[in-house]
Amino acid sequence: MFSTRPRLAYFAVAIIAVLYVAAIFLTTNSYYQLMLALVPVWAVMGLSWNVFSGYSGLVSFGHAAFFGLGAYTTTLLFAKLNITPWIGIPAAALVGCLAGVLIGAITFRLRGHYFALAMLAYPLAMLYVFEWARLQEVSFPMKREDAAFYMQFHDQRWNALIALGLLVIALLVSLKVERSRFGMSLLAIKQNEIAAEVAGIDSYRWKLKAIALSGALAGAAGGFYAVVLLVVTPFTVFGLATSAQALIVTMFGGVGTLWGPVVGAAFLVPVSEILHAELGGKFPGIQGVVFGIAIILVMMKMPQGIVWAVRDRFFAGKGRPAGSAVTPAHLAPAFILSEAAETLLEVQGVSRRFGGVKALTDVTLKVRKQEILGIIGPNGAGKTTLFNVLNGLVTPDAGSIHLKGTQMVGLPANRICAKGVGRTFQVARVFARMSLMENVVVGAFVGAPTDAEAAERAKAALTRVGLGHLGEAPADTLTNYELRLMELARALAGGPVIILLDEPFAGLDAGEVRAFMALLRTLRDEGMTIAIIEHTMQAMVQLVDRFVVLDHGCVIADGPPREVVRDRTVITAYLGDKWVPDAVAS
Amino acid sequence: MTDMLPGLETVLQTLATGLLVGCTYGLMCVALGLIFGIMRLINFAQGDFLMLGMYFALAILSGLGLGTSIGSLPALLLAALASIPAFFLLGWVLHSLLLARIAQRRGATEGEAHQTQLIMTLGISLVLSNGALMAFGSTPVSLNTPLASQAFVLDPLGGGDVLVFLNEARVLAAVAALIAAGGLYALLHRTDLGRRLRASADNPLAATYMGIDVVWSYRVTFGLGFGLTALAGVMVATYYPFQPYVGLDFVIVMYAGVVLGGLGSVMGSFWGGVIIGLVQQLSTLVLPLQLQGTTVFVVFLLILLIRPQGLFGRSVERA
Amino acid sequence: MLSLHKVCVRYGGLSALTDVSLEVGEGEFVTVIGPNGAGKTTLMKAISGVVPLAGGRIMLSGTDLSKVPAQKRPHLGLAHVPENRQVFGGLSVLENLALGTTSLADPARREANIEYVLDLFPILRERTTQLAGTLSGGQQQMLAIGRGLASSPKVLLLDEPSMGLAPSIVDMIFERIARIHRETGLTVVLVEQRAIEALELCTRAYVLTTGRVVASGAGRDLMRNEEVSRAYLGA
Numbered sequence A: 001m002f003s004t005r006p007r008l009a010y011f012a013v014a015i016i017a018v019l020y021v022a023a024i025f026l027t028t029n030s031y032y033q034l035m036l037a038l039v040p041v042w043a044v045m046g047l048s049w050n051v052f053s054g055y056s057g058l059v060s061f062g063h064a065a066f067f068g069l070g071a072y073t074t075t076l077l078f079a080k081l082n083i084t085p086w087i088g089i090p091a092a093a094l095v096g097c098l099a100g101v102l103i104g105a106i107t108f109r110l111r112g113h114y115f116a117l118a119m120l121a122y123p124l125a126m127l128y129v130f131e132w133a134r135l136q137e138v139s140f141p142m143k144r145e146d147a148a149f150y151m152q153f154h155d156q157r158w159n160a161l162i163a164l165g166l167l168v169i170a171l172l173v174s175l176k177v178e179r180s181r182f183g184m185s186l187l188a189i190k191q192n193e194i195a196a197e198v199a200g201i202d203s204y205r206w207k208l209k210a211i212a213l214s215g216a217l218a219g220a221a222g223g224f225y226a227v228v229l230l231v232v233t234p235f236t237v238f239g240l241a242t243s244a245q246a247l248i249v250t251m252f253g254g255v256g257t258l259w260g261p262v263v264g265a266a267f268l269v270p271v272s273e274i275l276h277a278e279l280g281g282k283f284p285g286i287q288g289v290v291f292g293i294a295i296i297l298v299m300m301k302m303p304q305g306i307v308w309a310v311r312d313r314f315f316a317g318k319g320r321p322a323g324s325a326v327t328p329a330h331l332a333p334a335f336i337l338s339e340a341a342e343t344l345l346e347v348q349g350v351s352r353r354f355g356g357v358k359a360l361t362d363v364t365l366k367v368r369k370q371e372i373l374g375i376i377g378p379n380g381a382g383k384t385t386l387f388n389v390l391n392g393l394v395t396p397d398a399g400s401i402h403l404k405g406t407q408m409v410g411l412p413a414n415r416i417c418a419k420g421v422g423r424t425f426q427v428a429r430v431f432a433r434m435s436l437m438e439n440v441v442v443g444a445f446v447g448a449p450t451d452a453e454a455a456e457r458a459k460a461a462l463t464r465v466g467l468g469h470l471g472e473a474p475a476d477t478l479t480n481y482e483l484r485l486m487e488l489a490r491a492l493a494g495g496p497v498i499i500l501l502d503e504p505f506a507g508l509d510a511g512e513v514r515a516f517m518a519l520l521r522t523l524r525d526e527g528m529t530i531a532i533i534e535h536t537m538q539a540m541v542q543l544v545d546r547f548v549v550l551d552h553g554c555v556i557a558d559g560p561p562r563e564v565v566r567d568r569t570v571i572t573a574y575l576g577d578k579w580v581p582d583a584v585a586s
Numbered sequence B: 001m002t003d004m005l006p007g008l009e010t011v012l013q014t015l016a017t018g019l020l021v022g023c024t025y026g027l028m029c030v031a032l033g034l035i036f037g038i039m040r041l042i043n044f045a046q047g048d049f050l051m052l053g054m055y056f057a058l059a060i061l062s063g064l065g066l067g068t069s070i071g072s073l074p075a076l077l078l079a080a081l082a083s084i085p086a087f088f089l090l091g092w093v094l095h096s097l098l099l100a101r102i103a104q105r106r107g108a109t110e111g112e113a114h115q116t117q118l119i120m121t122l123g124i125s126l127v128l129s130n131g132a133l134m135a136f137g138s139t140p141v142s143l144n145t146p147l148a149s150q151a152f153v154l155d156p157l158g159g160g161d162v163l164v165f166l167n168e169a170r171v172l173a174a175v176a177a178l179i180a181a182g183g184l185y186a187l188l189h190r191t192d193l194g195r196r197l198r199a200s201a202d203n204p205l206a207a208t209y210m211g212i213d214v215v216w217s218y219r220v221t222f223g224l225g226f227g228l229t230a231l232a233g234v235m236v237a238t239y240y241p242f243q244p245y246v247g248l249d250f251v252i253v254m255y256a257g258v259v260l261g262g263l264g265s266v267m268g269s270f271w272g273g274v275i276i277g278l279v280q281q282l283s284t285l286v287l288p289l290q291l292q293g294t295t296v297f298v299v300f301l302l303i304l305l306i307r308p309q310g311l312f313g314r315s316v317e318r319a
Numbered sequence C: 001m002l003s004l005h006k007v008c009v010r011y012g013g014l015s016a017l018t019d020v021s022l023e024v025g026e027g028e029f030v031t032v033i034g035p036n037g038a039g040k041t042t043l044m045k046a047i048s049g050v051v052p053l054a055g056g057r058i059m060l061s062g063t064d065l066s067k068v069p070a071q072k073r074p075h076l077g078l079a080h081v082p083e084n085r086q087v088f089g090g091l092s093v094l095e096n097l098a099l100g101t102t103s104l105a106d107p108a109r110r111e112a113n114i115e116y117v118l119d120l121f122p123i124l125r126e127r128t129t130q131l132a133g134t135l136s137g138g139q140q141q142m143l144a145i146g147r148g149l150a151s152s153p154k155v156l157l158l159d160e161p162s163m164g165l166a167p168s169i170v171d172m173i174f175e176r177i178a179r180i181h182r183e184t185g186l187t188v189v190l191v192e193q194r195a196i197e198a199l200e201l202c203t204r205a206y207v208l209t210t211g212r213v214v215a216s217g218a219g220r221d222l223m224r225n226e227e228v229s230r231a232y233l234g235a
Helices: A006-026 A030-056 A063-081 A085-107 A112-132 A144-150 A156-178 A181-191 A193-198 A203-229 A234-238 A240-253 A259-279 A286-301 A306-315 A383-390 A413-418 A436-441 A451-464 A480-493 A510-525 A537-543 A568-575 A581-585 B004-039 B046-063 B072-097 B110-136 B168-190 B192-202 B204-209 B214-237 B247-261 B266-286 B289-306 C040-048 C070-076 C093-100 C107-120 C137-149 C167-184 C195-201 C226-233
Strands: A343-354 A357-368 A372-376 A398-403 A421-423 A498-502 A529-533 A546-551 A554-559 B151-154 B164-167 C002-011 C014-024 C029-033 C055-060 C078-081 C155-159 C187-192 C204-209 C212-218
Touching (some): A006 A156, A030 A063, A030 A156, A030 A181, A030 A203, A030 A240, A030 A259, A063 A085, A063 A112, A063 A234, A063 A240, A085 A203, A112 A234, A112 A240, A112 B247, A112 B289, A156 A181, A156 A203, A181 A193, A181 A436, A193 A203, A193 A413, A203 A234, A240 A259, A240 A286, A240 A306, A240 B110, A259 A286, A259 A306, A286 B110, A343 A383, A343 A529, A357 A383, A357 A529, A372 A383, A372 A537, A383 A498, A383 A529, A421 A480, A436 A451, A436 A480, A451 A480, A480 A498, A480 A510, A510 A529, A510 A537, A537 C226, A546 A568, A554 A568, B004 B046, B004 B164, B004 B168, B004 B192, B004 B247, B046 B072, B046 B110, B046 B214, B072 B214, B151 B168, B168 B266, B192 B204, B192 B214, B192 C093, B204 B214, B204 C070, B247 B289, B266 B289, C002 C040, C014 C029, C014 C212, C029 C195, C040 C155, C040 C187, C070 C078, C078 C137, C093 C107, C093 C137, C107 C167, C137 C155, C187 C195, C212 C226
Parallel strands (some): A372 A529, A372 A546, A421 A498, A498 A529, C029 C187, C029 C204
Antiparallel strands (some): A343 A398, A546 A554, B151 B164, C002 C055, C204 C212
16 A cells, blocks of 8 residues: 555545545435434544544444543533534534543553553543533524524534545545555554564553544544534533444444555445434334344454455455566675674663573673674573564663663663664565555655655565565565565665674575575675574584584583584583583584 | 541442442352353353343242242342253253254354354344343332342441441342352362362363363353352342343453453352442442443453453463 | 374475374383474474464374364363463463463362372462462472363373473473373373483484484483484584
C-alpha cells in the first residue's frame, strides 16, 4: 500500500461519493434516507476503530467512550450553550482526540488481554457517571426556523449528505495514514513491536497518535449521531453495543484495510435495520440474531473479513516477476583489515542477569571499523542477549557500550537504531500481504525526513542486495533466501554504520550461503561494519576477520578464526571436555 | 450510643449483603476465570450464559409447573442440579461446532487468532441474547419464590438492638455458589481430569507430549464454564428480576472480579468476585446509588493500572 | 522399534529436514548429534507428531504413525522429554510426574512408576509439593526425564538434556540416563549438541547437519570422524 497506485484509491473514494450522492437524491422514503445517514456513521466508527486497532493490533473494546463523549459534547453545547452542531461536531472530534491521548497515555502500559479489558471499562464507567450527573436523556431543542444553521434539516437527505461528508473525510484521513509512515509504522508494531523499535520506530509515539486520531473520528461520528437522533442517552452512546458495532463492521469487512469498515457498515447496517423494520414487530431481536449468525459465519469461513477474502480470491494472481536472486558467487579476495583500524564499537565489562541466571558476565569486546566479527558459542551462551544489549532491548546491569565514543547504554532501541545500529532477527519477520518494498521501507523511516526520501532509500537498499526487480512482489511469494536478503535490506535502509546479523544463514543451502557471504564481503569492502551470530561454522571460518566465542555468558576466546577453532577451551565448550584433540588437528 | 447504633446496624447489614452477593459474583467470576485461565479466551457471551440459566430456572419452576407441584425450594434445587449438566452439554456443542472450527489463517499472529475467537463469542452473545428476546419477549420476569421475601434474622450483639436481615434467596444463592466453587476447586486440584485441564493451560505442547488431547481439555473447560455460569444464573434468578439483556448488568462485575483475582488464576477469581460484591455494597454507604456501578469500574481500572497481575495472580501476562 | 524413512519437514518455504532416514532397534541407545540449527529438535518433534511431515514415513514397532495424532502417540509407548525441559511450572513436582502417567490405565502401575522415578532422583522426593517452576534448571531436567519415564515408554526421546546446565550437572544427568538404559533396557533416542558425552553413551549415532544425515556409525568410531569436527568447527 505504500506508494503504490495512490491515485486509484482517491479515484475510488470520489466515485463512491458521487454514487452515494445520487442514491441520496433518488431516495424518497424518509426511513431509507435515515439509513443512508446511519451507514456512514458506522462506517466512520469502523474506520476509527481500524485506524487504531486494525493497524496497531491493540484491540479496543472501548470505542464507545469516544463516541459517547462526542455525542454528549455536541448535544450539551447545543442544549446548554446554544452552540450549533456545525461547531459542536468539530468540538466533539477535539474532545474525542483529547480523550484518546489521555486514555492512551494511561493504558498503553498494559498489553494483550489487559489492554482490551481496560478499554472495555472506560465507556461503561462513563455511562454511570453521565447517569449520575442527571444526563439520562438530553434532547436537542427544536430550532426549525434556522434549520440550516442548527443542522436540523426537515429533509433527511441533508443529514445523509453531511454523513457522507464525514465519511469522505474519514476515508481521506485513513488513506493518508495507510499510505504514509504513520500506517506502516503501526503495522510494523502490530507485527512485532520489538522488531519495530529496533528498526527505529518510536512505538509509543505512533500508538498515541493513532488513538488520538481514532478518538477524533469516533468523537465526530458520535457528535453527528446525536444530531441525527436528536436525543442522547448514556446507554445508547456508551453501551457495549456501540463498541461492539465499531469492531464488528470492521472485522466483518476486513481489518487493517481501508475498505473493510465501509463494506462492513454498508452491508450490516441496512440488513439489520431492514430486518428490524420488517420483522422486528413479529420477532423482536431478529436483527441481532441474524447479525450474530453473520459474524459467526464470517469468522468461520473468512476470519480475515470480506475485503481480504475477495482480494485473495480475485486479485491473488498478481505474483512476482520471474528471475532468481541467487547469483553464483565467488568470495572476493579477503580484504586485509589494518591493525590500526579505528574502534567503532566498544563493549566494556557488560553483565546482565535474568533472575538467578547470569546471561552475560563481564563481556568486553571491540569491533573495528570495516570488520566482520563472528560471535559464536553453544546454545544458551548469551549470544542473542549480547545483541539485545547492543541495540537497547535489554539494559545491562553493569558495563558500558560506546559507538564512536558515544555512550549507548540507557538509550531506547529506536534511538540506538537512529544512531546507526541496524539489526536482523533469527526468525525473519515479514508482512506477508505487503510488497517487498513496503516491508523494507519500514526500516528507512528512521533516517529519512520525508516519506519520498524513505521510499528512495528503501529502493536503493533493495537494489543493493539484488532484489531491485522484485520491489512490487508480495512478500509471501518470496523464497527463504530472498526473505533473508529482504531483512538485510530493511536493516541497510536505515543507513546504519554497523549491522548486527542474527543467524542470517539459517535454512539456506550451500550456494545461497556463498552468495550471501559474497554480498556481506562486498558491503564490508564498501565501508560497512558487520557483527554476525551464526552456527554454520564452515561459512563463518571463511567469512569473518575475527571470532568472539561466548560460553555461559563469558568471552572465552577472541581472535582470528584459525586460532580460535584450535583453541582448547573453545573445543571443550562445543564438543565436550573429552574430545580427542588430534581429531581436530588432522 | 443510641445515635451510633443505626450506623452500626447499617454497616453490618451492608457487609452481610455484600458478602452474600459477593459469593454469587464469585461463582460467575470463577466460571469466566476458568474459561480464561485454561483457554486464554475472553468469553463475551458470559452474560448471556447467565441469562440462559435464569430462564432455565423459570422454565423448571413455572414452565413445567414444578414450583407449585413439588414446592419452590425442591424445584429450585432440581433446577440448580440440572443446570450444570444441561449447559455443560450446550457448551460442549458450541465449542465443537464453532470455537474449535475457526479457520486458521496463514501467517496470522497469536493476537489475531485470539481476536477471531473473541469476535466469535461476541456473535454467540448476539444470537443468544436476541434469540432469547424472540423466544421470551422483553418484559422483565421474576421467579416469585417465597424465598425472596423471607429473611433470616441475626442478632449479633444479643439484646435485639442490632438486627441483621439475611435474605433467604441470597443466602441460598451464596451457599450454592460456595459449594459449586469448592467443587470446582476439588475437581481442578484433586482429580486426574483437573490435573489434565491445568496442564493443558500451563503448557499445551508439553501436555500433548503427555498424551493429553488439549482441544478436548478446552471443550470440557468451556462446558464447565457454561454450566457453572448457568448455575449462577439459576441462583440469581431467585431474587433478581430478569429479561434477555440482563447479562449486561453482570458482565463488568465478572470481568472486574476476574482481573482483580488475577487473570488466569481460577480460584483467585472467586475472591475477586467476593471483593467486588463487598465494594459495590459498601460504596452505597458513602456514594449515591447511581455511582455504585462506577465504583466497580474505578476499582477495575485501578487494579489494571496498578497491579495488572491481580491480587492473587503470580505474574503478568507476557508482552 | 522406531524407524524413519526419508522424512522431510518444512516450515513455510524453509526446509528443516531433508530425507532423514534412521533405524533404532529394540533396547538400542541411539544418539543424534549435530551443531545448533541442524534440525535435531525438529526431528524429535516430527517423531512425536507436533510438526507435520512434508514427506516420508515414521514407524513405531510396526505401526505407521502418519495417521496417529500427537496426543495419541504416548499411548503407543512414545515419551518425549522436550528441549528446554518444558515442565508444568505452575503445578507441583508430584503432579508433573502424575501427568507423565496419563497414558497408563492401571493406578498401581502409575504409582509404581512414580516411585521408581523418585528413587532414581531422590532430590525430587524431597520436593514433591514444590511448584516445578521454582526448581533449579538441573532439577527441572530430572523432573522432565522422570515425567517421560513415568509412562513406561517403549521409546524415550531426549532432546538436548544438557542445554544450559553446568558441566557437573550435565555429567550427573548423563550418568542417570546411562543407568536408566542399563537397568530398564529401554530404547533411547538422545539428541545432543555435546558430541563426545553423547557418543560415549550410545550404541550407535547419526550426525545431522543442516537437516541431513551426513554420517552414522558406532559411537566410538564417530569420535574420530572428520565429518563431526567439520560439522561443529568448520575445520
